[in-house]
Amino acid sequence: MVLTLTDLTAPQGFQRLVLAQDPQAGLRALICLHSTALGPAAGGCRMWAYPDDEAAIHDVTRLARGMTYKNAMADLGLGGGKAVIIGDARTDKTPAMMRAFGAAVDALGGTYWTAEDVGISPADMAHAAEATRFAVGLSGASGDPSPWTAEGVFRCLRVGARHVFGSDDLTGRRVLVQGLGHVGMSLAEKLAAAGARLILTDINQPALEAAATRLGAQTCAPDQVFDQQIDILAPCALGGVLTDDSAQALTARLICGAANNQLAHDGVADALAARGITYLPDYVVNAGGIISVASEIHGHPDAWRLDRLTAIAGRVDQMLARARDTGRLPAQVADEMVAAMLSPRRAA
Structure with missing residues (x-):
């Protein structure tokens, strides 16, 4: 193992951005710490074939900032951070790579806790844990956080529907559930059980058809999402799906999904509101996974996780009521709630 850590210039307002490399293990990763005001930074590790380092830095910084907000809103006693491994998870990932990534996390001395995200499984995280105690979401412990994420989104979606x-x-x-990964599939199952008329879409056609048959759902092509007549959109794939154009085409009155960074830019929230569409900020509703991970970090039982999920749904109710009473966007109210939590006095 020939691991090197190089500090890059972090964006303003961020604490640290690190490039971790181990050519022998095939590792090239970025670890970003946005804030540790409320505790050590925590957030998953994503593996993706980014076209260049600029795209990877853009993604990891947005995700890390989102984790600060998510962890604060969920009251987890954790700050925000994220990691991305640059490469194709289907062809490039190896146990040696994950052990090298674990060593990089360990070198940060407990300022960052990692777990699964897109392209990373509990088995992968177990390899990382061979080199650090700051890797969680392990089988036999808190396990795959996906079902907890789906349960949290489902509870918040029902609050939004009310x-x-x-x-x-x-x-x-x-x-319409967009994306049938672990979280999207679990959410679709819950929605089907609740009597919803499902429309499913995913880039994996065989998986899409199998899910539609099992759940009695309709399907649409990924590029036809915003052509559908729907009541609720649940984005559960990658971020940036809500753009200026899609905001004008969308027929849904409620957006609540598990994907991170759903807005292409902050102004899309205004465009959605102008059309009478309620957008529930993703960092609020998709906190179930990090709640599960936090229970492992802090050593709390399942009852603690369930209490935190209930609290998240309660915060969505509070956020929507305050937005209605003040004429502001739910996203603005949520950001203000987080800012209060991150204030120096509150953090102390």
Whole structure:
């Protein structure tokens, strides 16, 4: 192992951006610490074939900032951080690479805790844990965080439905789930059980068809999402799907999904609101996974995780009520709630 860590210039307001490399293990990764005001930074590790380092830095910094907000809103006693491994998870990933990544995390001395994200499994994280105690989401411990993420999104979606439609009964509601990874599939199952009329889409056609048959759902092509007549959109793939153009085309009245960084830019929230569409900030509703991971970091039982999920749904209710009463966007109210939590006095 020939591991090197190089500090890069972190964006303003960020604490640290590190390039970790081990040519022998095939590792080239970025670890970003946005804030440790409320505790050590925590956030998953994503593996993706970024076209260049600039794209990887853009992604890891946005994700790390989102983790600060997510962890603060969920009241987890953790700061925000994220890691990305540059490469194709299907062809490039090896146990040696993951052990090298674990060593990089360990070299940060507990300022960053890592777990699974896109392209990384509990088995991969177990290899990383061979080189650090700061790797969590392990089988036999908190395990795969995906079901917890899906449960949190489902609970928040029902709260949103009550505010938007006057009832949290999803029977007959047309809900489009975009992306059928671990979280999206679990969410689709919950929605089907609740009586929703599902439309599913994913780039994996065989998986899409199998899920549609099993759940009695319709399907659409990934590029036809915004052509569908729907009540609720649940983005559960990668970020940036809500753009100026899609905001004008969308027929849904509620957006609640698991994907991180769903807005292409902050102004899209205004465009959605202008059309009467309620957007539930992703960092609020998709906190179930990090809640599960936090239980492992802090040594808390399942009951603690369930309490935190209930609290997240309660915060969504509070956020929407405050937005309604003040005429502001839910995203603005959520950001203000987080800012109060991150204030020096509150953090202390």
